[in-house]
Amino acid sequence: MATFLASCVVAGIPLLFATIGELLTEKAGNLNLGVEGMMLMGAALGFITAYNTSNPGLTLLAAVLAGAGGALIYAIVTVTLRANNVVTGLTLTIFGTGFSKFIGQPYLGSSVPAEVSAFFARRAIPVLGDIPFIGPIFFRQDLFTYFAYIVCILSAVYLYKTQMGLNLKAVGENTAAADASGINITLYKYIHIIVGGALCGLGGAYLSIVRIPIWQEDVVNGRGWIAVALVIFVAWNPIKAFFGSILFGGLSILGMKLQVLGLDFSQYLFDMIPYVATIIIVVFATHKKSREAQGPGDLGNNYFREER
């Protein structure tokens, strides 16, 4: 059981990075449907850097820059040039998918160098790793995973316990009011969209470096869309995102695990659950008219001061 839950954590980590990234973006009032594209860009550039430099630090940096770069394009087009959020995000996905396939083509079938793999091998955290049950699940993982925990905790503290986090909430909730109260809307949007993109890039790199360390096209395989779903599923809450990611990550491997046990369940039916669950949540959120579950009030609306 503990082994299975540990695999759920591994499957959930890329989702966690991307979900927190999209969550920050949406808190700033922007719906970025380019998650899949940014993850692929991070996966490709991360892999290529790992392959050519064998340096784990540069690998992470490349993944961050790739995701942030994609997000920067999105931010310029939607925030400064006020283009439609949905269309721009989808374009980013098409662009990022093409870009990753294109630059990754010479590396098809290549493996992550041993130095990088060794750096991201599993290491138990002293003391924490020895806690019965919990230890083997959460604290005998790789450094990348521990970093995800830190990102998750930091973003929760940031959103709920700092002035900037509160301001951010105001920007997404009611942009005009936030602007009137003197918050620099443009700066907030840019920062959070870019940081969000960087996290998506890291999520992608986790897949291409740790999870599936041989380069293949479309290594992200729809996980970006699951992250978009997860943000709604966890009601824009980073702590819930942690458990949600592990849950959806677990669903993505459940069918195969059951087959190993001799139970004949199709993985593809389990794969539907995250999407169906998200649909149900979206429907309930509108039915109950609950503010919490509907997300930021100004999500996806462009803001133009003169139209206030």
Added chain:
Amino acid sequence: MHNLIKITKRADMKRSQEAIIYTVAILLSIVCAGLVLLVLGLDPVNIFRSIVEGALGTEMRIQQTLTKAIPLLITSLGIIVAFKMNFWNIGAEGQITMGAFGAALVALHVPETMPLPLVLLMMFVTAVICGAVWAFIPAIFKAKLGTNETIFTLMMNYVAIKFVTYLQYGPWIDPNGSGFPRIAQFNSNCILPKLFGVNVGWIFALVCVVFVYFFMNHTKKGYEITVVGQSVETARYAGMNISRIIIIAMLISGGLCGTVGMIQASAVEKTLVAGIANGYGFTAIITAWLSKLNPIICAFVCLAFAALLQGGTYIQISLGVSSAVAGVVQGLILFFVLGSEFFIRYKLSFGHKKEVA
């Protein structure tokens, strides 16, 4: 606040000025794509020339381009109907997939001896129904509860794709496929015939252009859809039945996408595969947007994008450059066009005017 650049909303711009801005944007995007290729150590001129050659160089390549334009155009038309209503149907990918499922449902179960026109008609009808049902589900929730259709339609895509994957690997697996996870090929009485070397879907696509154009501009329902898109309040004040309009528009939108599934399954793949929609559902959002939701302009935009896709396939074979270059160029074109629209909607004036808040 002391602003050096002042942004104000612009009144309607002249058509010619708009055209200039769009042309500049597209040229810039191509220059930008060229720079990306250059940075990656490739020869952009050679690649662009090969893309054009690969798309239009020979009769067969033109036929390939047209074959790719068919699904793109019909899907875009379906999306146009929904977008006109300001309904974000980004579920075309799933509606295509379900349409293909509907077509396969007929194709895999009719006897080999049944006459071709009858089989194709049945496939067509079930494809339309399946695509329309897939669009109806988010539409009814939008109409009755106001549920956000963007996320709903997006999620429906993956439900459809995973469902077909399940069929392909499970109940519908070809017993003669020697264990390979695929669905059996359709019989010859399920395959769309060709005219001038391209499957007859192209005639249907042109009919759809005329239909959508006429429907949106010259019928009461089409007018109502446009009014709902511009202002739900106005529509309600005018006594329109908004729920009904939403549902009708989405049935048309999903139905059109469903036919794409039938065409692709019957004429291109000759069976049902999980990846049948092949990203057309997403690319069509771009082409619909680029054509400003005008069905006639859309036909030309789709031709250009299909040429880009076909050219991409060609350079993969001829130059060994990944066909994904088409996605990069498409993405760049839309980034620039989306960005350029800012200059159509807003006017920039330079100066030291103090803002009057």
